[in-house]
Amino acid sequence: MWYLYNASIRCILFALVCVFVVACGGSGDSSPAAPSFQRGEYVSAGRSQSVSASVIDSVLDGVAGSLAVSAVYDVRFLKLTYKTIDTNGRLTNASGVVAIPQKANNLSSPMLSLQHGTIYLDSDAPSNEDLSPLLSNPAQALYKTTGQAIIAASLGYLVVAPDYLGYGDSILAVHPYMHADSLATSVIDLILAAQQYFADNDIMYNRQVFLAGYSEGGYATLAAHKKLQELYSDVMTVTASAPGAGAYDVSQTALTFANSQQLDAPDYVAFVMKAYDTVYNLNRLGDFFQPAYVDFIDSAFYGDTTRTTIVTNLSATPDELFSSPFLQDFTGNGESELKAYFRQNDIYDWSPTSPIYFYHGRQDTIVPFFNVTSVMTAMQNSPVSITECASVPSDHGYCFLPYLQFVIDTFGALTNDL
Template identity: 35%
Template sequence: MKLWILGGGLGMLMLLGSCKDEDVTPKEEKVEASPQTLVEATRIFSRPAGDLRAFISLSGLDVDVNLMVHDVTLYKITYKTDYKGDSITASAVIMLPNTEDTVSTVSFQHGTIASEAEAPTNLELSDGQIIFASALASTGLVVILPDFIGFGASGDLMHPYYVEDLTATSVVNGIYASRQLVADLEMSIDDELYLAGYSQGGYATMATHKYVEEVGMAYYDLKASFPSSGGYDVKAFQEYFFTLDTYHQPFFLAYVAYAYKTTYDWNQELNVFFNEPYAAAISGYFDGSKSGSEINALLSDELSVLLNPQFIAGVDMPAYAFVKEAFLENSLTDWTPTIPMFMYHGDADITVPYQNSVDVYAKLIANGASADVVSFTTLSGGTHGTGVGPYIEHFASEIFRLEND
């Protein structure tokens, strides 16, 4: 199974059909169903249900294509969200089923990306992520693919990678914007909401679920979430890294460090955390022009070469208390879910360690969550790449089941 849902293309697929761009101006007098976060929506493409059934059948995914009965129209939207006390414009792709039936909503959060080309609003229409989301919409669901802050319309900002509050609020405001679009188009929508995502998208999904339970979300009733393979305990993720001699995705470390320095306005230079020449160069790697693999090629996978040895040795000492505080603040371990959450992780995953999910699941149960509410499914033999397909099959079948209950 290709790791196509995280941004790789389905090479054998051809684009079928096209449509003219069309602006949708929000009709404020009709938008009473949600907070008004929508700025603009542009219709970009329509795809027949039959094509989507064919695409998914060819993908090898074990999902029920007979449920894909509606043609789907894609929109790019921009919407308002908050970033460090300011209102900014973010972006997302919305897939809408062409139906007069009442629809529910799914927000699917993507995995780690570093380049603008990988953002959902910049993906080719033949990309597997776009095709899968469209297929899901074809079953009668509104499907949202948020870019996240730092990509698309907000590409001039540094992405707040693994920052809980900015991640959750940007997802929530994108969901509100989708509801406003649906209202403008006079579609019928209910209050049922699902959240899903893999890798960083798993973290974003759990962070948003936590936000909905603790803060609330107007006009929506979260029915279930499906986080998979995320580093939910950020502090434990750091501790895992520091037990290794080498790590095959060193850009993850650089990403977190530079994102936290930017988000929290740390005065410390990056040479506090990294050795030269990497410390001086890292800030230039996250300008949206380079993918994660390209950044990896510019860094060392030997942690003793990449990281400042004083930081490795003293990460839990008072001198680095601000780092530990940020890791703990963004770790999703201090809450008790009461709405169903289906967790997944491959037990052969060494990119985002399987044990991180195992331990977070145990902490949530210890916090008082019911095992009937929070479940954990091991994707047997799944690596960070090969676990994607089984996860998609599991969560899609669960959503179909819940929608039919």
């Protein structure tokens, strides 16, 4: 009776409110209210495109000795815009690619989240990549995230590939490069948004979640795995991850580069410094670098400058690139605040409960091999392993395609419903 009484009161109040609004003319706007989205929900799905298995096979056949796989399914892929948070915790839009195998009878599939490596141009973000030149240039397709996502989907995975903050639909001006928390959240929120999209569109997902990525993508993969285990274990469990050639020990990597005689990738170093200067509101680029480089570094990482241009405009010698006072302090006992920020982004010292399959080349000078030795020491009582790249040379670039084959083989032995 009390419930009926309350319901009657609510009906009467609602009717009075409606009469009042109509009598006053309302707001004059009869359009429906804009939908309110929460973090991890998808906002919109772009127009889908399709690629046949035969076309995917022609791409694979076009690169001799590339990947020992054959496409099983046609693939439909699309851009997904979703909600995540920025580096200040504010709700914002982000985007990525979703690739879906076209299975008969809507059979179930595992999910693979594929994290891209370092990019400088917004046009290289997965959701901005133009498919046509990828399919006409097989070698390029294998090095582009959209091409990799399509190949993985053709094997039977539901694939998601985040753009990250600072790219695609994100309004963040500078990508927070090598910033563990924002990389992890942009990955996780796309996974959640894609799961919602699959449910809304009757796409069967078997609840297995795999994570993979190389270089910055390897770092993002481990950061996402860590956060999923720590904060999302009641929502999903990572089946396995395979981080490749990532700088998991950020603080030691930074110190190693500062103490080196020559930088193989001064662009990576400048990108990290610009990103941390932005994320942590330091405004100290003038302290970090020699005056000749400050203005260029300050303007070079907004998604419109090529890597070639960046490298051409930077010295590869730390003594010439960095200011002398900074270099002396950083390699000594100074710069405690900056060193603390680097340590905040170290992600190697935790105890995973799901398998992690690390992959790295011993001759990698861009992301030194000690990053995986730090991991293996810290995680020695956890289900982790390291596979060394056997390419000659086993450096950062030459190990990428072998890494893709490693992921295909390793996850293929663990998946259901391919």
